[in-house]
Amino acid sequence: MTPDERARLFVALDLPSAAREILARWRESPLRDIPGLRPLPTDHLHATLCFLGSRPLAEIDAIAGACGVVAGEPPVASGFGEVLWLPRRRPGVLAVSLEDAGGALARIQATLSSALVAGGWYAPESRPFLAHVTVARVGSRTGRFRPPQLAPPPPVEVLCSSVTLYRSRLGPGGARYEPLRVVALGSDLGAADPMSVVRRFHASQAGFYAGASPDRELREVLAEDVVWHVPGASAIAGSHRGVDAVLSYLGRRRDMTDATFRVEVHGMAIIAGRVVQLAGGHAVRDGAEVSWETVGVFRVAGGRIAECWLIPFDQPAFDRIWS
Numbered sequence: 001m002t003p004d005e006r007a008r009l010f011v012a013l014d015l016p017s018a019a020r021e022i023l024a025r026w027r028e029s030p031l032r033d034i035p036g037l038r039p040l041p042t043d044h045l046h047a048t049l050c051f052l053g054s055r056p057l058a059e060i061d062a063i064a065g066a067c068g069v070v071a072g073e074p075p076v077a078s079g080f081g082e083v084l085w086l087p088r089r090r091p092g093v094l095a096v097s098l099e100d101a102g103g104a105l106a107r108i109q110a111t112l113s114s115a116l117v118a119g120g121w122y123a124p125e126s127r128p129f130l131a132h133v134t135v136a137r138v139g140s141r142t143g144r145f146r147p148p149q150l151a152p153p154p155p156v157e158v159l160c161s162s163v164t165l166y167r168s169r170l171g172p173g174g175a176r177y178e179p180l181r182v183v184a185l186g187s188d189l190g191a192a193d194p195m196s197v198v199r200r201f202h203a204s205q206a207g208f209y210a211g212a213s214p215d216r217e218l219r220e221v222l223a224e225d226v227v228w229h230v231p232g233a234s235a236i237a238g239s240h241r242g243v244d245a246v247l248s249y250l251g252r253r254r255d256m257t258d259a260t261f262r263v264e265v266h267g268m269a270i271i272a273g274r275v276v277q278l279a280g281g282h283a284v285r286d287g288a289e290v291s292w293e294t295v296g297v298f299r300v301a302g303g304r305i306a307e308c309w310l311i312p313f314d315q316p317a318f319d320r321i322w323s
Helices: 017-026 028-033 057-070 104-118 194-209 243-256 315-321
Strands: 006-014 037-039 046-056 076-086 093-098 132-138 157-160 162-169 176-184 222-230 238-241 262-271 274-285 288-301 304-312
Touching: 006 057, 006 104, 017 028, 017 076, 017 132, 028 037, 046 057, 046 104, 057 104, 057 162, 057 176, 057 194, 076 104, 076 132, 104 194, 104 262, 194 243, 194 262, 194 274, 194 288, 194 304, 222 243, 238 243, 288 315, 304 315
Parallel strands: 222 304
Antiparallel strands: 006 046, 006 162, 037 132, 046 132, 076 093, 076 157, 093 132, 162 176, 222 238, 262 274, 274 288, 288 304
């Protein structure tokens, strides 16, 4: 492996083989009657959650570890929805939406996205997430293409039970997808790995700080007797003991910054059984943009954060920001 060697990566929600076969049979008629459509191989039928693009090979292990953040999510019972031509104005693919009435698919994608953004590996799209499966592509030589109306696939239950990090290898015969890490939904592997627990905390915290998520997800990664140590003489300083006190501390930081607080994790490692991370904070206070850098040390026990020590690089500046 050379320092500049890279891989094209994406993370997808896997479909059971029976669901892939149903889609493959359903598309036979459109492919027969509509010239210029190229089917995807049946084993390529999945719902992409995050497309990372070209990343250094050296990052793959860390990215694979971050994908474990969704291991605590239960398998998702979905179903085939409407037929989609994407993008709508000049379609390049034929796709089928996945139903997400309860928001489980969107939650998995948001949790995964937050963990990958925190690691610096993913830039989220500006468009809202749309769960769908691409089944065919419109050929580049098709010319002006007017997509017809198509009947949807049969209304069957689609139970999705795994998420996979894939490497896409391009070649003369098309792309070949190589699975690098499979995360079984409901396996709770994220709770067994301390770094995955901390990544899951950051993913939940991001939504909480933005004002978009209640504290329920944070409670699931914090021990009942968790202790949060914040040094200095600011309004948020002290040792916050118990899950309610820690959530109150996190909520105070959100309120003091009018939900503008963002955390950027630069990196983390396990040292002497603790998760040690370098992170930066960014927010708006009293109309001015502020930022700071910290070291965070996390003790994880029983799949939850039991204790955290926050260490600012510049304590006086940190106190001024939070006073």
